[in-house]
Every structure is written in C-alpha cells, then in structure tokens.
Amino acid sequence: MKKWDIKDINKWSWKKHPLGAIIPEAATAANYKTGGWRSMRPVRDEEKCNQCLICFIFCPDTSIIVEDEKVTGFNLHHCKGCGICAHECPRDAIEMVDETEAAKQDKQERGNS
Amino acid sequence: MSRPVAVVGTDAVAEAMRQIEPDVVAAYPITPQTAIVETFATMVANGEVKTEMINVESEHSAMSACIGAASGGARVMTCTSSQGLGLMWEMLYIASGLRLPIVMPNVNRALSAPINIHCDHSDSMGARDSGWIQIFSENAQEAYENTIQAARIAEHPDVLLPAMVLLDGFIISHGTERAEFYDDEKVREFVGEYKAPYTLLDSENPITVGSFDGLYGYFFEFKRAQEQAMHNALPVVKEVGEEFGKKFGSNRGYFETYQLEDAEVAFVALGSGAGTTRAAVQQLRKEGVKAGMLKLRLFRPFPEEELVKALSHVPVVAVLDRSLTNSGGPSGPVCLETMSAFYNAESKPTILSYIYGLGGRDFNPQMVKDAAYDLVEGNIPQGTSYLGLKEEDN
Numbered sequence: 244m245k246k247w248d249i250k251d252i253n254k255w256s257w258k259k260h261p262l263g264a265i266i267p268e269a270a271t272a273a274n275y276k277t278g279g280w281r282s283m284r285p286v287r288d289e290e291k292c293n294q295c296l297i298c299f300i301f302c303p304d305t306s307i308i309v310e311d312e313k314v315t316g317f318n319l320h321h322c323k324g325c326g327i328c329a330h331e332c333p334r335d336a337i338e339m340v341d342e343t344e345a346a347k348q349d350k351q352e353r354g355n356s
Numbered sequence: 357m358s359r360p361v362a363v364v365g366t367d368a369v370a371e372a373m374r375q376i377e378p379d380v381v382a383a384y385p386i387t388p389q390t391a392i393v394e395t396f397a398t399m400v401a402n403g404e405v406k407t408e409m410i411n412v413e414s415e416h417s418a419m420s421a422c423i424g425a426a427s428g429g430a431r432v433m434t435c436t437s438s439q440g441l442g443l444m445w446e447m448l449y450i451a452s453g454l455r456l457p458i459v460m461p462n463v464n465r466a467l468s469a470p471i472n473i474h475c476d477h478s479d480s481m482g483a484r485d486s487g488w489i490q491i492f493s494e495n496a497q498e499a500y501e502n503t504i505q506a507a508r509i510a511e512h513p514d515v516l517l518p519a520m521v522l523l524d525g526f527i528i529s530h531g532t533e534r535a536e537f538y539d540d541e542k543v544r545e546f547v548g549e550y551k552a553p554y555t556l557l558d559s560e561n562p563i564t565v566g567s568f569d570g571l572y573g574y575f576f577e578f579k580r581a582q583e584q585a586m587h588n589a590l591p592v593v594k595e596v597g598e599e600f601g602k603k604f605g606s607n608r609g610y611f612e613t614y615q616l617e618d619a620e621v622a623f624v625a626l627g628s629g630a631g632t633t634r635a636a637v638q639q640l641r642k643e644g645v646k647a648g649m650l651k652l653r654l655f656r657p658f659p660e661e662e663l664v665k666a667l668s669h670v671p672v673v674a675v676l677d678r679s680l681t682n683s684g685g686p687s688g689p690v691c692l693e694t695m696s697a698f699y700n701a702e703s704k705p706t707i708l709s710y711i712y713g714l715g716g717r718d719f720n721p722q723m724v725k726d727a728a729y730d731l732v733e734g735n736i737p738q739g740t741s742y743l744g745l746k747e748e749d750n
Contacts, residue, residue: 257577257584262516263455264569264578265554269562 273321277304281324283339285317291336298328298337358536358604365528368496368535369435369461369521370395372503374405375543378459379430382410382421388440388473389415390463390529396435415440419447419458426456427565429555431507433458437525438465441479445486451518452487452582454565457510457550458518460488461503464627464678465525466715474716475525477627478679481689487582489519489589490656492626497535498653499523501606504543508596511550514588522655524628526716538604546603586657593654610659612651613666615641619648621731622670622705624694626652629676629712629719636724647728652690660697668698672731673705676724676743678713687711687740706736712743719744 247267261267294314299307306322308315329337363371369392373381381400383393400409408425412418418434426432436444441462451458462480466472480490491506493499502521510519523529554563569575593610601607612630615637616622625633630651640647650666667673677688686692686709698704710727713719723743730737 252574255574255577257574257580260574260577260581262553262581263453263565264567264574265454266564266567267561269564271564271567275568 276320278306278318278320278322281319281322281342283324283326284319284342284345285322285324285326285328285337286340286345287314287316288336288338291334292332293334293336295333297331297333301327301331303327358538360534360536362532363496363535364391364530364532365493365496365499365523366391366463366530367395368500368537369503369523370399371537372500372543373407373433374399375538375540376431376433376459376504376507376547377405377544378407378433378507380408380410380422380425380432381434382412382418382425382432383434384413384415384418384436384440385411388436388438388465390435390437390525392435392461392463392529415443416447419444419451422458422460423447423451423454423456426451426458426552427454427555428557429552431511431550432456433460433507435461435463437463438467438473438479441483442467445483448483448486448488448518450566453578455516455553455582455585456518457507457516459503459506459510459521460518461499461521461523463525463529464522472715473525475527475628476678476714476716477522477689478714480520480522481679481681483520484656484689487517487586488656489515489517489586489593490654491519491521491593492653492655493521493523493528494626494628494630494651495535496523496528496531496533497606498608499528500535500537501600501604501608502653504547505593505596505600507547507550508599509589509592512589512592512596513553515585515592516553517582517585517589522627527628542603546600589657590659593657608653610652610654610662611666612649612653614649614651615646616648616650616666616670618646619670620646621672621674621728622648622650622667623724623728624650624652624667624673624675624690626655626676626690627678629678632719632721633676633724636721636728639721640725640728645728645732655690655693658693658697660693663694664697664701667694667705668701668703670705672708672736674708674710674727674731676710676712678711680711680714708737709740710743711740711745717744 306318422432466476467478491502506519597607637647675691691709
C-alpha cells in the first residue's frame with residue numbers, strides 16, 4: 244500500500260476509507276499529540292545530570308530527547324508526566340513540577356520575549 | 357471420489373481443518389474447548405499438517421493470537437464453545453472490525469448459570485451482532501462441508517469477514533454418524549490460496565493496524581463499510597455453495613425447504629433440531645397433516661428476501677429457537693428475524709415463537725407434532741410457547 248493523501252479525508256464517504264481501518268503508514272502515533280493529559284512535568288537539572296541515559300531507557304513514551312548520546316530535553320507533545328524518569332534517575336536530577344504552574348510560566352516567558 | 361466414514365462431529369470438523377491446512381491455529385486446549393482442537397493438535401503433532409499450532413492460556417488469548425496472525429496475512433482458524441465464546445467476546449468485534457477472515461467452528465452449548473454444558477444456541481446467538489458470518493449445520497456432514505466453504509466465503513474479496521460454523525453440542529459434536537469426506541486434493545483446490553489484502557509483515561509497505569479513531573474520526577464510516585461486507589456475503593454464500601455443489605455434489609443454499617409447497621403449517625428450524633423436525637413432518641404428512649419445514653443454514657447474514665419468498669404462502673409459521681433473547685417478547689432470535697423479515701411483506705403468515713431444548717433438554721418429533729396439531733386445529737397460542745418445559749407441578 245502506498246502512503247495516502249488525506250488532505251480531504253473529512254469529505255470521504257464510507258466507500259473510500261481503507262479496509263478495516265488500516266492506515267497505510269507505520270508509526271503514526273508520533274503524529275498524535277498526547278502530552279495534553281499531563282498534570283506533572285519533568286524538569287531536568289543539568290548540573291546534577293551525568294548523562295547516564297537511564298531516563299531514556301525507562302521512559303514508556305520515548306519522550307526523552309537524546310542528541311549525540313546526550314539528553315537535551317523532554318518531548319512534551321508525548322510526555323504524560325508519569326514520573327518514571329524522575330523515580331529512576333540515580334542522581335535525583337529530574338524533578339516533577341505542577342504542569343499548570345509550568346504552563347503559566349511558559350506563557351509569561353513567551354509574553355515577555 | 358469420497359470416503360464414507362463413521363465419525364463424530366468434532367472429528368469431521370478437524371478433518372476439514374486438516375484439508376484446509378490453515379497457516380495458524382491458536383486455541384485454548386482444555387474445556388470448554390471441544391475435541392476438534394484435540395484431534396487437530398494430534399494431526400499437527402503427527403506431522404499431517406504444517407499448521408503452526410499455538411496453545412494459549414485462555415479463549416480471549418486464542419482470538420487475540422488469531423487476530424495477530426491474520427493481521428500478518430495468515431489463513432487462520434480456531435474453535436470454541438459456550439463459555440469459551442463468551443470469553444472471546446471483545447475480540448470477536450475486533451476480528452470483524454479489522455476485516456480478518458478467521459474461520460471458527462463453534463460447538464453450540466449453553467451459557468451458565470446454572471452450569472450446564474449441554475446443547476443450546478445461546479452462545480453463538482449472543483454473538484449474532486458481532487459482525488461474524490454464521491452458518492449452521494444439521495449433522496457432521498454439514499459441519500464438515502460448512503467449514504470448507506466458510507474459508508472461501510470469509511476470504512472473498514467482497515466479504516473479508518470472520519465466519520463461525522455452528523454445530524450442536526454433543527448431538528452432533530459427540531454423536532457418531534455416517535459422513536463422506538472428499539479427496540484432499542479436491543478440497544485444497546476448492547479452498548485455494550489465501551492472499552491477504554494487507555499484512556503487518558510487509559516491511560516494504562508498513563501499515564498500522566488497530567489504530568485509535570476517536571470522536572472526530574471515521575468509526576461510523578468503517579462500521580457502514582463492515583455492514584456492506586455482510587450484505588455482500590449473501591451472493592458469495594450462494595456462489596460458493598453452487599461451486600461446491602458442482603465439485604462435490606451438495607449445494608445447500610441459504611436454507612433447505614422441505615414439503616413447503618402446499619404446507620398449511622411450516623416450522624423454521626436450524627441445527628440438529630431440523631432433523632427431528634423433518635422426521636415429525638414426515639409422520640404428520642402420513643397422518644394427513646400438511647406440514648412443512650424450512651431449515652435455515654445461514655443465519656448471518658440473514659437471507660431475509662429469500663426466506664420471505666419461501667414462506668409467504670404458508671398460513672402459519674412456527675419458528676423453533678434453541679435459545680432465548682430474554683427480551684420479554686417473542687423470545688427467540690430466529691423468530692425475531694423471521695418476524696422482522698416479514699414486517700414489510702405484502703402477504704405474511706401468522707408467525708409464532710417456540711422455544712425448545714435449552715440446556716440440552718430432549719427434543720423429539722412428538723413435540724413438533726403436538727404443536728402442529730394445535731395449529732391446524734386453530735389453537736393459536738398467545739405469546740411464546742415452550743416445548744418440553746415442565747409447565748405444571750405433578
């Protein structure tokens with residue numbers, strides 16, 4: 244099956260959709276942003292972190308962003324705030340903070356800049 | 357050439373499975389499973405088939421493994437019965453929603469409580485809205501033939517739906533009967549090769565199966581397409597039956613009509629109860645009562661139009677159901693479908709609901725005869741009648 248053009252999928256009749264709700268592409272979950280469920284957000288202390296990558300191994304949502312074998316941040320589009328990274332971190336370098344407060348702060352910072 | 361054999365129903369179905377030789381069979385190996393899987397597992401162990409046999413820890417897992425294997429493009433079969441079908445419930449809808457043509461013989465047995473284990477149709481009738489094709493068998497021969505045909509029907513490109521082959525618990529599953537098995541080569545030629553429309557194992561063309569659809573998705577559209585597939589199954593059942601008839605000699609259609617032409621009272625029956633009813637009709641005819649029978653083979657999709665044509669000239673139709681819908685009304689699923697089919701018809705019989713044989717309660721020709729005599733004498737019962745039920749203390 245070829246990749247499909249879904250520009251006008253909202254207009255498709257029932258006759259046009261692929262059989263059995265099959266999507267002729269793989270790994271489509273990446274396109275679906277589920278981070279909005281989060282009530283707690285991970286924050287990493289770069290001073291404490293020694294790049295052991297244990298958080299990367301344990302994260303059930305592959306939301307630890309790693310570049311050149313180094314943690315650079317969190318993919319907040321997919322992080323559910325489960326706190327496993329903070330729990331597993333051997334150096335307590337990850338803290339879970341309130342998402343609403345953190346989001347407010349983000350907004351203020353965006354407003355200031 | 358065919359081979360005449362003395363065989364129990366479960367072995368007849370296992371023989372069909374051996375001849376079909378599916379790529380994968382995933383099944384729960386112990387009760388409520390029946391001897392179909394036991395016999396088939398022996399065939400696998402003896403190297404008579406190349407099927408990958410997966411023994412799983414529950415019926416839920418059996419259907420899950422079947423769904424996985426079928427999503428990988430395999431021809432897949434399993435078997436179940438009674439509570440086992442109950443435990444498969446949520447997976448039944450996933451198999452049909454993903455349009456996977458899994459074939460599953462189900463030995464019809466009662467659902468608890470009370471614990472019973474004997475024959476009635478409450479297991480598969482409960483699953484009548486799960487999007488599976490349902491084909492009933494009167495005896496071991498039909499169970500064998502229906503299993504072979506089910507593969508072709510389910511896998512037809514216009515259909516691609518899972519199919520259940522139903523056979524009555526103990527009466528067919530454990531009773532020894534004369535049957536005829538067809539040549540391996542001819543059956544294999546008839547069944548042919550299955551080419552799945554999609555497969556998870558094609559890494560060149562990766563796909564996503566079982567994705568989330570959501571409130572703003574297309575669930576409604578997918579369900580409409582699935583319903584269309586069930587409509588499409590009607591002509592396919594007919595075509596496959598005709599082709600089977602040409603090759604092997606028996607074409608059983610959607611239903612069999614017996615002495616219906618001039619019938620004043622007709623019985624609708626399915627499963628082994630049709631044999632009992634036919635015997636009763638023969639006796640009634642000898643006694644001068646114009647009785648007839650329509651033996652339903654296909655229950656899903658329901659052959660509404662053809663059934664109406666076959667029965668509209670009969671004044672009284674008594675529908676025999678081996679399960680209850682517990683609806684508080686005319687309480688058998690076959691009766692409800694029959695009534696529904698006639699609702700918009702110009703000429704319609706008086707349609708009556710008869711429940712018999714729950715939990716394996718004996719069903720004999722005298723019960724049918726008594727009902728027929730009542731009806732021809734004009735004693736039309738109000739509401740549902742129960743054949744073989746102890747109605748009074750004595």
